[in-house]
Amino acid sequence: MELIRxxxxxxxxxxxxVHNGLNLHVNEGEIYGLLGPSGCGKTTLLREMxxxxxxxxxxxxxxxxxxxxxxxxxxxELRRKxxxxxxxxxxxxxxxxxxxxxxxxxxxxTLSDTIIEEIVAFKLDLVGLKPSDAFLxxxxxxxxxxxxxxxxxxxxxxxxxxxxxxxxxxxxPISAREFDNLILQLRSMLGVTMVVVTHDIHxxxxxxxxxxxxxxxxxxxxxxxxxxxxxxxxxxxxxxxDER
Amino acid sequence: xxxxxxxxxxxxxxxxxxFSGELTLYNLHEAESLIHAxxxxxxxxxxxNLQNVSYLDTAFALFLTDLQEQYKAKIQCEDKNxxxxxxxxxxxxxxLDKTIIRTKExxxxxxxxxxxxxxxxxxxxxxxxxxxxxxxxxxxxDRKNIRIKEIVFEINxxxxxALGIVALTSFLIGLVTAYQAAYQLxxxxxxxxxVDMMGISIFRELAPLIxxxxxxxxxxxxxxxxxxxxxxxxxxxxxxxxxxDPFLFLVLPRIIAxxxxxxxxxxxxxxMAMLGGIIVADLSLSLTPSLFIExxxxxxxxxxxxxxxxxxxxxxxxxxxxxxxxxxxxxxDTQSIGFNTTKSVVESLFAVIVCDALFSIAFTNxxx
Numbered sequence: 001m002e003l004i005r006x007x008x009x010x011x012x013x014x015x016x017x018v019h020n021g022l023n024l025h026v027n028e029g030e031i032y033g034l035l036g037p038s039g040c041g042k043t044t045l046l047r048e049m050x051x052x053x054x055x056x057x058x059x060x061x062x063x064x065x066x067x068x069x070x071x072x073x074x075x076x077e078l079r080r081k082x083x084x085x086x087x088x089x090x091x092x093x094x095x096x097x098x099x100x101x102x103x104x105x106x107x108x109x110t111l112s113d114t115i116i117e118e119i120v121a122f123k124l125d126l127v128g129l130k131p132s133d134a135f136l137x138x139x140x141x142x143x144x145x146x147x148x149x150x151x152x153x154x155x156x157x158x159x160x161x162x163x164x165x166x167x168x169x170x171x172x173p174i175s176a177r178e179f180d181n182l183i184l185q186l187r188s189m190l191g192v193t194m195v196v197v198t199h200d201i202h203x204x205x206x207x208x209x210x211x212x213x214x215x216x217x218x219x220x221x222x223x224x225x226x227x228x229x230x231x232x233x234x235x236x237x238x239x240x241x242d243e244r
Numbered sequence: 245x246x247x248x249x250x251x252x253x254x255x256x257x258x259x260x261x262x263f264s265g266e267l268t269l270y271n272l273h274e275a276e277s278l279i280h281a282x283x284x285x286x287x288x289x290x291x292x293n294l295q296n297v298s299y300l301d302t303a304f305a306l307f308l309t310d311l312q313e314q315y316k317a318k319i320q321c322e323d324k325n326x327x328x329x330x331x332x333x334x335x336x337x338x339x340l341d342k343t344i345i346r347t348k349e350x351x352x353x354x355x356x357x358x359x360x361x362x363x364x365x366x367x368x369x370x371x372x373x374x375x376x377x378x379x380x381x382x383x384x385x386d387r388k389n390i391r392i393k394e395i396v397f398e399i400n401x402x403x404x405x406a407l408g409i410v411a412l413t414s415f416l417i418g419l420v421t422a423y424q425a426a427y428q429l430x431x432x433x434x435x436x437x438x439v440d441m442m443g444i445s446i447f448r449e450l451a452p453l454i455x456x457x458x459x460x461x462x463x464x465x466x467x468x469x470x471x472x473x474x475x476x477x478x479x480x481x482x483x484x485x486x487x488x489d490p491f492l493f494l495v496l497p498r499i500i501a502x503x504x505x506x507x508x509x510x511x512x513x514x515x516m517a518m519l520g521g522i523i524v525a526d527l528s529l530s531l532t533p534s535l536f537i538e539x540x541x542x543x544x545x546x547x548x549x550x551x552x553x554x555x556x557x558x559x560x561x562x563x564x565x566x567x568x569x570x571x572x573x574x575x576x577d578t579q580s581i582g583f584n585t586t587k588s589v590v591e592s593l594f595a596v597i598v599c600d601a602l603f604s605i606a607f608t609n610x611x612x
Contacts, residue, residue: 052481076487080487086478087478090481091479093474093479104486
């Protein structure tokens with residue numbers, strides 16, 4: 001089943017065309033990568049998918065809803081069905097990790113405090129954080145922990161879809177590989193579909209099932225890792241040359 | 245570094261420029277002025293000799309290729325590395341020539357752009373006000389939407405904690421205005437009129453303005469900095485994707501908190517400034533506090549007091565909305581926070597004063 005379908009997407013910033021006639025689809029249960037050179041609009045595409053940014057033409061359909069003509073209540077419903085991990089975690093700096101994770105639970109559901117505590121501890125454990133970390137503020141923890149906490153918060157409502165914006169950037173190689181394992185574990189444990197923007201060649205080989213390479217405003221390649229090197233594109237040839 | 249890197253031999257129409265030593269950007273300027281003094285246009289054949297050069301960097305290579313093109317000079321050079329640097333410089337120059345077509349902007353273009361930008365800022369501020377209004381309607385639709393906890397938190401952070409400074413400032417303002425007036429009034433023997441003067445000026449104008457200025461500097465700037473920082477760390481994006489409308493969570497609680505609290509602060513300022521006036525009247529005009537208060541009741545009608553308080557919510561709305569708007573305008577760099585915080589304070593003070601002037605006109609015409 002297709003969870004995301006992007007058709008003929010066009011994005012323009014001022015007089016700069018970012019995407020023109022971009023098509024892709026993401027199937028249920030896969031880890032889907034968005035790749036491409038810097039400035040090609042990977043993060044822009046991700047932001048358009050989560051309704052942070054508007055696009056000029058085409059359509060994006062997520063979980064059966066076309067987001068270009070979505071009603072406010074449908075949009076609210078969609079937002080509860082996905083989680084987003086931002087590049088630097090974007091944890092609310094005035095709240096502790098536990099409060100960060102508990103926030104959507106408190107807002108969207110009527111749960112007792114003990115159950116919320118339990119869920120928070122479970123989510124922290126799921127991403128590999130210690131229960132004692134729960135009372136720290138985002139400024140007191142390392143970048144790697146911040147990303148883990150960000151994922152824990154994104155998972156708070158048990159979403160079907162997870163969007164990850166450069167999850168391993170800024171991490172040391174060991175933490176980055178740990179994070180790759182975490183992504184794979186989460187998929188096998190929760191069956192969550194993930195869309196990942198990444199530059200990290202190791203992550204690409206370790207985690208992705210399918211991917212889209214954006215180059216020159218369009219999708220230069222969409223499909224699995226095995227066939228990617230056969231595509232004639234400067235970016236693809238340079239990017240994958242060393243790893244062949 | 246070689247002191248004299250250039251040696252020239254002139255033979256009628258021919259000139260040979262012999263460079264020696266290290267040619268780097270450190271002696272580029274010297275070589276440039278030397279060559280400029282030679283007036284190369286007078287010669288037909290120009291030969292640049294690089295045989296004795298020990299090092300050539302890219303900056304100097306760019307300069308040499310310039311010479312080569314401009315005067316059709318010939319470069320004599322056998323070193324492979326130097327030739328490589330020269331070709332590199334030449335190739336990049338070709339690219340540069342194509343891409344750099346930057347015309348200098350004239351005054352009209354600069355003024356036009358600035359005006360257009362100011363216009364766009366105004367439009368986007370109007371859009372912001374519109375969204376605040378719509379969110380407010382949405383707010384009122386359902387009791388559950390009203391976030392009492394956030395409002396109370398903001399009331400404490402931006403008003404209760406400002407009580408001390410507002411009280412102290414207005415006390416001092418009361419003291420100063422009374423003291424200045426006391427001297428003049430005493431000369432005419434009109435001691436008692438200090439009550440009329442203080443009553444009207446403090447209640448109507450000074451207390452609301454002083455309070456607004458303190459709050460704009462203290463809480464308005466804090467709004468900009470807080471929200472700006474949240475924007476940089478993508479916390480606002482995170483809120484949106486989680487379905488928490490920033491207007492309901494961040495914007496309205498702050499505006500509502502200030503709209504509720506500014507009249508209260510103005511009331512405190514009224515009382516403190518009057519206290520200052522009473523003290524000065526007692527000490528330098530020997531007007532007892534009881535006489536002061538009695539006279540105040542007689543001559544200053546209550547409407548002046550209400551006029552001052554009514555300005556409060558309007559000032560509060562301007563200060564809070566400009567502070568928050570500026571916070572939301574912060575871009576993804578840290579400089580932008582400083583820029584927008586400054587703008588927020590300047591613009592909100594300006595807006596408060598304009599609003600006060602409009603009130604003056606309106607009240608005068610209404611005969612209040």
